[in-house]
Amino acid sequence: MLYVLSVAVVLLAIGMVALFAMMGELQARFGPATAPPDETVLEVEAKLGETVPVWPVELADVRTASDGLLLVLSASCVSCEDVARELSKNFDPVAGYRTAVAVTASDAKRAQTFLAGHDLPANKVFVDVGGRWVLDSFGVQSSPSALVFSDGTLVSASVFTNPKSLPDIAGSQTVS
Amino acid sequence: MPETVVSLGFAGLAAILMCAGSAKGAVPAPAADGLTELLRPARPVPLWFIRVFASIEIAAAALLMWADTRTIGLVVIAVFGLVFAGLGVAGVVRGGREPCGCFGRAAGRPIGWPNVALGGLILAVAVVLLGLRDSVDPATAPTLLAATAVFVLVAAMWLYRDLLLTVARNQGLVRR
Numbered sequence: 001m002l003y004v005l006s007v008a009v010v011l012l013a014i015g016m017v018a019l020f021a022m023m024g025e026l027q028a029r030f031g032p033a034t035a036p037p038d039e040t041v042l043e044v045e046a047k048l049g050e051t052v053p054v055w056p057v058e059l060a061d062v063r064t065a066s067d068g069l070l071l072v073l074s075a076s077c078v079s080c081e082d083v084a085r086e087l088s089k090n091f092d093p094v095a096g097y098r099t100a101v102a103v104t105a106s107d108a109k110r111a112q113t114f115l116a117g118h119d120l121p122a123n124k125v126f127v128d129v130g131g132r133w134v135l136d137s138f139g140v141q142s143s144p145s146a147l148v149f150s151d152g153t154l155v156s157a158s159v160f161t162n163p164k165s166l167p168d169i170a171g172s173q174t175v176s
Numbered sequence: 177m178p179e180t181v182v183s184l185g186f187a188g189l190a191a192i193l194m195c196a197g198s199a200k201g202a203v204p205a206p207a208a209d210g211l212t213e214l215l216r217p218a219r220p221v222p223l224w225f226i227r228v229f230a231s232i233e234i235a236a237a238a239l240l241m242w243a244d245t246r247t248i249g250l251v252v253i254a255v256f257g258l259v260f261a262g263l264g265v266a267g268v269v270r271g272g273r274e275p276c277g278c279f280g281r282a283a284g285r286p287i288g289w290p291n292v293a294l295g296g297l298i299l300a301v302a303v304v305l306l307g308l309r310d311s312v313d314p315a316t317a318p319t320l321l322a323a324t325a326v327f328v329l330v331a332a333m334w335l336y337r338d339l340l341l342t343v344a345r346n347q348g349l350v351r352r
Contacts, residue, residue, distance in 0.1 A: 006321035013328035018202035020336040021280035106209040107220040
């Protein structure tokens with residue numbers, strides 16, 4: 001009997017770890033509700049001045065616009081969930097800029113799960129599996145990040161946490 | 177070495193593997209993402225692979241509880257230690273940004289030196305216990321199980337202390 005009880009206790013302990021892990025995943029995805037929005041904006045290393053010959057069709061607007069804004073979101077970051085939520089309400093966060101989104105994820109299924117939670121226009125969202133296109137084209141590995149383009153040329157790249165800072169990011173573009 | 181110390185060694189080693197296996201089994205995606213980024217396979221590491229790996233971790237830990245199966249359990253765990261350390265070295269060499277997904281956690285450092293350290297520790301403890309495996313009375317299996325369960329609970333509370341603190345703050349048990 002003692003033996004059976006001991007095994008049962010171990011199983012309960014293992015089950016508790018699994019429960020904690022699942023709660024941790026929920027917290028990582030949705031974050032603490034009371035956390036104030038962070039205004040941090042940081043410029044990141046990127047291939048400024050770069051033009052890319054081949055663009056996904058979903059990002060055509062950004063490529064052809066005189067002022068374009070590409071938002072790079074990861075399917076596994078909490079801030080990206082916040083940004084996507086804001087974009088669902090207003091997909092043009094910066095007046096005068098054509099906006100599109102690249103969602104990076106380790107596989108297409110994770111990206112689709114991320115997109116299923118937000119009402120974003122499918123024709124302006126590019127799923128970049130493994131983040132390879134964004135990395136190879138512009139050297140950007142961080143998210144959420146805002147890439148500002150002028151006539152298809154990358155002029156600035158910044159990591160941000162609050163979508164409200166996007167107009168400031170677009171307004172402070174630099175060319176190296 | 178006193179039998180109690182050796183028994184605690186078995187319980188502690190089993191607890192680490194049980195925690196790791198249980199958490200990864202419940203939340204396999206972060207580990208899959210971390211491994212995919214590190215190994216860069218043709219296709220992303222599937223979630224079922226992580227779950228199978230996690231099941232073997234738990235099974236190997238369980239094998240430590242009984243005298244007849246301790247040897248095979250220790251050999252398997254020593255191999256795990258080698259694998260973890262090897263992946264850590266690969267992570268240091270290649271670099272990466274995805275969290276390692278250790279213990280199912282979506283946040284945290286990429287695969288690197290901590291994995292080398294933990295893998296090395298697991299390997300070392302397994303090798304030492306391999307030489308001392310006959311010094312534990314087989315009749316103490318229920319006690320060993322109970323000690324393992326306690327260690328699993330303590331380890332879980334340490335690994336997920338941020339989560340538990342958040343819950344405690346929300347309940348007013350801890351001052352913000």
